[in-house]
Amino acid sequence: MKIGSILEIRHLTKKFGKKTAVDDLNFNLIKGETVGLLGPNGAGKSTLIKCIVGLLRPTGGDILIAGKPRGSRQARKISAYVPEVPQLYNMLTVWEHLRFITDAYEVARWEAKAEQLLRLFEIWEQRDEFVKALSKGMRQKLSLCCGIISDARILFLDEPMVGLDPKAIKNLKDLIRELKDEGRTLFVSTHLLDPIENICSRIIVLKKGKTIADGSLAELRSRLGEEKASLEEVFLEVTADA
Numbered sequence: 001m002k003i004g005s006i007l008e009i010r011h012l013t014k015k016f017g018k019k020t021a022v023d024d025l026n027f028n029l030i031k032g033e034t035v036g037l038l039g040p041n042g043a044g045k046s047t048l049i050k051c052i053v054g055l056l057r058p059t060g061g062d063i064l065i066a067g068k069p070r071g072s073r074q075a076r077k078i079s080a081y082v083p084e085v086p087q088l089y090n091m092l093t094v095w096e097h098l099r100f101i102t103d104a105y106e107v108a109r110w111e112a113k114a115e116q117l118l119r120l121f122e123i124w125e126q127r128d129e130f131v132k133a134l135s136k137g138m139r140q141k142l143s144l145c146c147g148i149i150s151d152a153r154i155l156f157l158d159e160p161m162v163g164l165d166p167k168a169i170k171n172l173k174d175l176i177r178e179l180k181d182e183g184r185t186l187f188v189s190t191h192l193l194d195p196i197e198n199i200c201s202r203i204i205v206l207k208k209g210k211t212i213a214d215g216s217l218a219e220l221r222s223r224l225g226e227e228k229a230s231l232e233e234v235f236l237e238v239t240a241d242a
């Protein structure tokens with residue numbers, strides 16, 4: 001494990017039959033980084049994240065989280081994952097979900113954290129409602145609360161802004177900054193470029209399962225010779241002919 005790394009990916013490949021979704025990826029995440037994972041539809045972002053958090057078995061390669069193999073108890077204990085599609089239990093209430101998650105992760109003083117998060121995302125009033133009664137956006141908010149409430153050192157957020165209203169997107173951005181200030185590492189897959197432009201210290205762009213760009217926004221801009229380019233312009237340029 002490289003010094004300062006919290007995640008190490010070596011020669012990671014994931015195939016579905018003949019389709020190669022992730023193709024010999026190699027990169028490290030350094031503790032405290034906030035990294036945006038971008039790429040066109042089908043680039044392999046969700047597959048990569050699912051391999052890292054132990055939901056998919058890689059076809060080849062190694063993944064270490066804080067030096068421990070992916071899927072191991074130690075790796076899971078320091079990781080949190082917010083899936084692309086919320087995985088919630090219809091017959092539990094909002095509050096029961098948070099109790100369940102915090103029990104599993106042994107989170108101290110969970111009630112105060114749960115209240116703070118539910119109020120931030122404006123679903124405090126729904127705390128005693130069953131998940132089946134929530135709107136799509138409210139489910140996404142609860143899924144985020146479940147992912148963020150633990151004290152995980154590294155958080156994997158797959159399309160966390162989908163379905164959120166503008167105020168919730170702003171609150172999530174502020175929260176990501178707070179988590180970053182606490183020294184946590186964040187790996188955020190998204191298609192929404194504006195919200196992450198100012199919060200990610202590093203951008204990784206995937207296409208057809210391969211890394212086609214990896215660096216700070218300033219580095220990617222200078223690579224293109226476009227010092228003032230927006231993240232959207234950089235993204236369109238690097239994905240155009242790669």
Ligand SMILES: Nc1ncnc2c1ncn2[C@@H]1O[C@H](COP(=O)(O)OP(=O)(O)OP(=O)(O)O)[C@@H](O)[C@H]1O
Nearest residue numbers: 016019020021039040041042043044045046047048
């Ligand atoms: N369970 C599966 N079985 C077969 N092929 C799959 C499966 N999951 C993903 N794929 C394929 O793997 C490739 C990568 O998919 P993935 O969902 O990781 O992309 P993505 O970058 O997250 O896309 P999007 O931005 O559309 O969510 C795609 O070609 C997809 O069709």
